[in-house]
Amino acid sequence: MQIMMKSFLWSLLFCASLMLSDVLATYQLSAGDPQLIAAQSYAQTRNNGRPPFRTLDPSKTDSQCRSRPLDLVFIIDSSRSVRPGEFEKVKIFLADMVDTLDVGSDATRVAVVNYASTVKIEFLLKSHFNKPDMKKAISRIEPLAAGTMTGLAIKTAVNEAFTEESGARPRSRKITKVAIIVTDGRPQDQVEEVSAAARASGIEIYAVGVDRADMRSLQLMASIPLEDHVFYVETYGVIEKLTSKFRETLCGLDPCAMGHDCEHICVNSNASYYCKCRNDYILNADKKTCSLKQMKAVVVEDPCKCEARLAFQKQTQAAIQQLTAKLVDVSGRIERLENMVGRA
Numbered sequence: 001m002q003i004m005m006k007s008f009l010w011s012l013l014f015c016a017s018l019m020l021s022d023v024l025a026t027y028q029l030s031a032g033d034p035q036l037i038a039a040q041s042y043a044q045t046r047n048n049g050r051p052p053f054r055t056l057d058p059s060k061t062d063s064q065c066r067s068r069p070l071d072l073v074f075i076i077d078s079s080r081s082v083r084p085g086e087f088e089k090v091k092i093f094l095a096d097m098v099d100t101l102d103v104g105s106d107a108t109r110v111a112v113v114n115y116a117s118t119v120k121i122e123f124l125l126k127s128h129f130n131k132p133d134m135k136k137a138i139s140r141i142e143p144l145a146a147g148t149m150t151g152l153a154i155k156t157a158v159n160e161a162f163t164e165e166s167g168a169r170p171r172s173r174k175i176t177k178v179a180i181i182v183t184d185g186r187p188q189d190q191v192e193e194v195s196a197a198a199r200a201s202g203i204e205i206y207a208v209g210v211d212r213a214d215m216r217s218l219q220l221m222a223s224i225p226l227e228d229h230v231f232y233v234e235t236y237g238v239i240e241k242l243t244s245k246f247r248e249t250l251c252g253l254d255p256c257a258m259g260h261d262c263e264h265i266c267v268n269s270n271a272s273y274y275c276k277c278r279n280d281y282i283l284n285a286d287k288k289t290c291s292l293k294q295m296k297a298v299v300v301e302d303p304c305k306c307e308a309r310l311a312f313q314k315q316t317q318a319a320i321q322q323l324t325a326k327l328v329d330v331s332g333r334i335e336r337l338e339n340m341v342g343r344a
Contacts, residue, residue: 117147126167
């Protein structure tokens with residue numbers, strides 16, 4: 001019995017060590033650094049508290065999920081610290097991301113900005129509107145191999161990649177603009193102000209850190225809430241695991257189709273919905289249920305007052321007839337009194 005118990009405990013410890021090594025292969029936590037822990041624990045907590053239409057069933061993803069239209073720009077670090085084999089992993093990640101998107105002229109448009117000490121726009125939002133051409137363009141990207149000018153890359157993306165001339169849709173179209181930055185190092189220039197300006201212009205920024213990436217810089221670049229916009233992986237070898245996370249974020253399922261609590265009509269509004277009522281009903285204060293409109297009696301006046309005039313004439317005639325009858329009666333009485341006085 002004691003031998004069996006020891007064998008069970010060793011098996012349990014072995015399984016636990018395998019699970020721990022798998023977690024550490026993707027998320028590296030440094031004790032005593034709350035900011036690092038908060039950012040790196042993002043993937044483990046991402047689905048907590050998500051509304052139903054954000055929590056995807058992988059078996060139903062292909063049939064139910066279509067990414068909402070985006071103007072999406074990848075900003076990828078190809079500095080000297082990114083080895084050739086690692087850069088190939090980045091390109092695989094980009095190709096996998098393209099596969100998850102609904103790519104097209106009227107759907108999601110994609111551009112890639114490559115940077116090191118210099119910045120190169122590999123292709124623009126208007127360059128490719130189908131996945132095969134886009135993936136071929138990604139496969140041809142070569143690393144630049146020097147420096148890490150992340151701030152310059154962001155500024156170039158804002159000024160040259162997110163413009164209407166380069167294929168971005170006009171602001172009136174209300175197409176979401178997204179930048180996904182992938183880097184493994186510390187920026188050699190300032191990123192805080194240029195990132196703030198990019199966010200102020202309406203660009204949503206996601207920051208993906210790999211290996212030696214500076215977590216503070218990722219947080220300065222990313223949109224808020226940081227737990228939804230900062231990712232970290234320990235190596236380029238596992239960066240592909242982030243594809244499903246971004247798929248959940250960028251997915252554009254119809255929330256009305258996924259279930260709602262509207263009494264009458266559900267109206268899809270991008271990633272959310274609102275309720276409407278059928279004709280002759282009004283929406284109640286709870287914005288979900290409907291009540292029948294109160295019908296008010298409407299008095300239609302006679303434009304020429306004809307009916308009122310006829311009624312007045314009838315009332316007047318009746319009053320005159322009554323007065324005439326009374327006068328006749330009084331006259332008769334006076335005549336009888338005069339006759340009585342004359343005989344006396």
